[in-house]
Amino acid sequence: WQETLAEGxxxxxxxxxxxxxxxxxxxxxxxxxxxxxxxxxxxxxxMSVAMTNCGDFxxxxxxxxxxxxxxxxxxxxxxxxxxxxxRTLAQQAASEAGFPGFNPDACLLNRYEPGAKLTLHQDKDExxxxxxxxxxxxxxxxxxxxxxxxxxxxxxxxxxxxGDIVVWGGPSRLxxxxxxxxxxxxxxxxxxxxxxxxxxxxx
Ligand code: MD5
Ligand code: FE
Numbered sequence: 225w226q227e228t229l230a231e232g233x234x235x236x237x238x239x240x241x242x243x244x245x246x247x248x249x250x251x252x253x254x255x256x257x258x259x260x261x262x263x264x265x266x267x268x269x270x271m272s273v274a275m276t277n278c279g280d281f282x283x284x285x286x287x288x289x290x291x292x293x294x295x296x297x298x299x300x301x302x303x304x305x306x307x308x309x310x311r312t313l314a315q316q317a318a319s320e321a322g323f324p325g326f327n328p329d330a331c332l333l334n335r336y337e338p339g340a341k342l343t344l345h346q347d348k349d350e351x352x353x354x355x356x357x358x359x360x361x362x363x364x365x366x367x368x369x370x371x372x373x374x375x376x377x378x379x380x381x382x383x384x385x386x387g388d389i390v391v392w393g394g395p396s397r398l399x400x401x402x403x404x405x406x407x408x409x410x411x412x413x414x415x416x417x418x419x420x421x422x423x424x425x426x427x
Contacts, residue, residue: 226320229370229382232356232394234321240360241387243313244413248362250307251333251419254278257304258296260335266290272340273403279306281330281426283349290349292330292426306331313389314358314423321391323356328423336366336418338408344375344400347424355425356393362386362421363414364406371400384420386411 225237240247260274263285277283281292282303295302310331318326334342347357361384371379377400384390392399410416 229380229390230396230399232392233370233396233399234391234393235382236317236320236389236391238385238387239317239320239389240313240362243309244362244387246309247313247360247421248413248419250309251362251421254304254307254333258299258301260333261298263298272337273342274335274337274340276303276333277331278304278310278333279328279330283330283332283424283426292349310421310423313360317358317360317389318356318391318393318423321356321393323391323393326356326358326423326425328358328425330424330426332422332424334420334422336364336403336406336420338416339405340403340418341405342403344369344371344379344402346398346400347422348398349426350424351427352425353397356391356397358423359390359392360421360423361388361390362419363411364409364416364418366406366418366420367404369400369402369404371402373398373400375400386413
């Protein structure tokens with residue numbers, strides 16, 4: 225159940241459904257080792273999305289800026305290892321979408337509560353922008369904004385639901401994108417949240 229949104233952007237609808245319980249358990253185990261936190265941007269804003277990471281590198285933000293690091297700058301601890309299930313699922317999805325050989329070294333975990341959003345941005349802190357990003361959505365549905373190559377370009381709205389995987393590669397790797405404020409609700413597995421895992425090759 226695969227659909228191309230734009231060149232290089234492939235949605236694998238419900239692809240992670242069968243793994244959802246196991247993924248959710250692993251998310252909770254990661255959060256026990258390094259909890260989700262609302263980080264403060266260089267501009268002094270508290271992000272409405274709470275984040276943590278697993279893998280060799282994690283993406284985070286603080287007063288100094290945005291960067292990939294081996295440890296969490298909030299507590300100095302190394303990020304938890306990437307669970308084999310996470311890696312395998314990301315690699316398989318990338319390959320199904322036409323990007324064989326993807327080997328993520330970072331997984332950013334985003335947790336959305338009702339009202340949480342992500343304003344339009346590009347992901348370009350990774351070294352090799354030819355590597356795709358694989359994103360896995362769990363829990364409450366969200367409206368994703370899929371834009372163009374400039375901030376002011378018009379955006380398409382795409383509903384991302386529990387179990388959906390999107391592979392962002394090729395020219396779509398650098399499109400502006402965001403998440404509209406999450407609508408309240410309760411998901412039978414995940415509760416009143418949306419989780420999104422993004423698998424990246426940072427270095
Ligand atoms: C999310 N997360 O649903 C999204 C999924 C982030 C973020 O945006 O940076 O944590 S990843 C969506 C994405 C990644 C790379 C390129 C494009 C979309 N794109 O070209 O549209 O929490
Ligand atoms: Fe992004």
